[in-house]
Amino acid sequence: xxxxxxxxxxxxxxxxxxxxxxxxxxxxxxxxxxxxxxxxxxxxxxxxxxxxxxxxxxxxxxxxxxxxxxxxxxxxxxxxxxxxxxxxxxxxxxxxxxxxxxxxxxxxxxxxxxxxxxxxxxxxxxxxxxxxxxxxxxxxxxxxxxxxxxxxxxxxxxxxxxxxxxxxxxxxxxxxxxxxxxxxxxxxxxxxxxxxxxxxxxxxxxxxxxxxxxxx
Amino acid sequence: xxxxxxxxxxxxxxxxxxxxxxxxxxxxxxxxxxxxxxxxxxxxxxxxxxxxxxxxxxxxxxxxxxxxxxxxxxxxxxxxxxxxxxxx
Numbered sequence: 464x465x466x467x468x469x470x471x472x473x474x475x476x477x478x479x480x481x482x483x484x485x486x487x488x489x490x491x492x493x494x495x496x497x498x499x500x501x502x503x504x505x506x507x508x509x510x511x512x513x514x515x516x517x518x519x520x521x522x523x524x525x526x527x528x529x530x531x532x533x534x535x536x537x538x539x540x541x542x543x544x545x546x547x548x549x550x551x552x553x554x555x556x557x558x559x560x561x562x563x564x565x566x567x568x569x570x571x572x573x574x575x576x577x578x579x580x581x582x583x584x585x586x587x588x589x590x591x592x593x594x595x596x597x598x599x600x601x602x603x604x605x606x607x608x609x610x611x612x613x614x615x616x617x618x619x620x621x622x623x624x625x626x627x628x629x630x631x632x633x634x635x636x637x638x639x640x641x642x643x644x645x646x647x648x649x650x651x652x653x654x655x656x657x658x659x660x661x662x663x664x665x666x667x668x669x670x671x672x673x674x675x676x677x678x679x
Numbered sequence: 680x681x682x683x684x685x686x687x688x689x690x691x692x693x694x695x696x697x698x699x700x701x702x703x704x705x706x707x708x709x710x711x712x713x714x715x716x717x718x719x720x721x722x723x724x725x726x727x728x729x730x731x732x733x734x735x736x737x738x739x740x741x742x743x744x745x746x747x748x749x750x751x752x753x754x755x756x757x758x759x760x761x762x763x764x765x766x767x
Contacts, residue, residue, distance in 0.1 A: 567712075584698050611700070615748045631752040638696045638732055638757035639715045 522562075526595040530561050531643055532664035534593070535675075536657045538570075539648040552643060556593055563592035571634060572645045573671075578625055579632045580618065580671030581642040582610045588636035590643055594669060601670065611635060621672040634671075644671040651678055681707035684735060685766040686758060694722030697762045701754075705766045706737035709755055717759065731760035 477483055491499070505511050534556050538545040548555040552568035568590055571579040583589065584607045589597035600606050610617045614631045618624070625631060634642045646668040652660060655678065667673030688703035696718045712732040720727035735758050740750035 584700070585696060611754055612743055612746070613748050614752065627749065631749070632736075633752070633754045635698065635754060635756040637698060638718065638759065640712065640732075640734075640757055 523591070524595075526592060528594050528664075528666035528669065529661070530556075531590070531594045531666075531669045532661040533657070534559060534561070534643070535645060535664045535669065536660035538645055539652075539660055540657050545645075548645065561593060563590075566590060566592040567640050568593065568643060569634075569640050570643050570645045571632065573647045573674075575647070576628065577630050577632060578618075578671065579634060579642075579644045580610060580614055581634045581636065581644060582607055583636040584608070584611055585635075585637055588641060590641040593641075593643065594666065598666070618672060621667065623673060643669050646675050649675050649677045683707055683766040684733075684758075684763040686735070687762050687764055691719075693719055695719060697758055698756065700742065701735075701737065701756055701758070704737055704741050706735040706741065709734040709736040712757065715759075717761075732757055733760060733763065734758075735763070 475482060502516065506513055534548065534552075537559060538548045538555075544555060544558075547558070548570045549572060552570035553563060553566055555570075556563050556566075556568060571581075573579055582601075587597060587602040589601060591597065606617070611633055614633050615625060618631075636642055646664065648660070649663060652663065655663075659678075663675040663678065665673050665676060668675045683705060684707070685705045686697060686701050686703060690699075690702070710733070712734060714729035715732045716727040717730045718727075734755055737754045737756070738750060739747040739752040739754060742754055
C-alpha cells in the first residue's frame with residue numbers, strides 16, 4: 464500500500480507513492496537511428512509519405528483479437544467454413560474480409576481429447592495481422608522456454624488444468640507459418656448467434672493459454 | 680505410415696530457424712508446406728533460393744527424455760528440408 468509508511472519521504476514520488484517514470488533523454492540506439500534515417504530517405508525519395516506510414520501504423524493498431532474471434536465464431540457456426548479454415552486459415556480469414564496481408568496461417572483445432580498451444584521460441588512470431596500485437600508475456604523468455612518443455616505447468620499458471628487424458632500439442636512457430644488455435648465451442652451455446660459467440664472468444668483461447676468464456 | 684525424419688545435429692553459425700533444442704531429435708512429418716525463401720540467406724540480404732519447408736511432430740519424450748511431463752504430448756515445428764535426414 465502506498466501510504467503504509469508515513470515516515471517515508473515522498474519526494475520525487477507521484478501522489479500514489481510511486482516513482483515518476485524518467486524522461487527518455489538517453490541517446491538514440493543504433494537501430495533507432497537507422498529506422499529514422501531509412502524512413503526519412505524513403506520519404507525524401509518519394510517512395511512513401513509520413514501520412515502513409517501513420518495510416519499503416521493505425522491500421523496495424525486497429526487489428527485486435529476481435530478479428531480472430533469473429534473467425535472462430537464463424538467456424539463454430541458454419542461447418543463448411545470450419546473445413547475451409549482448417550484447410551487454409553489464411554484464405555478463410557481473407558474470405559471474411561480481413562486484410563491479413565501475406566500472412567500464412569494455420570488453424571489447429573482443440574477437441575475433447577486434444578489441446579493446442581502456440582509459441583515462438585526463436586523470437587516473437589504471432590499472427591499480428593489477424594490478432595493484433597501479442598501480449599508482452601508471449602515474448603518473454605520465461606513463456607518461450609517453459610511452454611515447450613512443461614506446457615501443462617505453464618497452462619496451470621494460466622488457470623487451465625488439463626486432465627491427463629487430454630493430449631497437449633505445442634506449436635513452435637519456427638519459420639514462415641503463424642498459428643491460431645480454434646478453441647472448442649463451449650457447452651450451453653447452442654442458441655447463440657455468431658456475434659454472441661465471438662464475445663466468448665478470448666485472445667488467450669486463440670493462443671491456447673486459455674479456453675473461451677462460458678455464457679453468463 | 681508416417682515418414683520419420685531426424686533433425687541434423689549440426690551447429691552452423693548465422694541466422695538459423697532450426698531451434699537448438701530439436702537438433703538430433705527424430706519426429707514424423709505432420710504436413711508439407713511448400714517452398715519458402717531460405718532464411719539463412721534472406722537474413723543477410725542475399726538472393727535466397729527456395730527450400731522445402733515441413734512441419735515435423737516430435738513426441739515430448741523424444742525431445743526431453745525423462746523430464747517430459749507426459750510422453751504422448753507433442754511438439755510441432757517448421758523445419759527446412761535441408762535440416763532433415765531420413766530416420767529408420
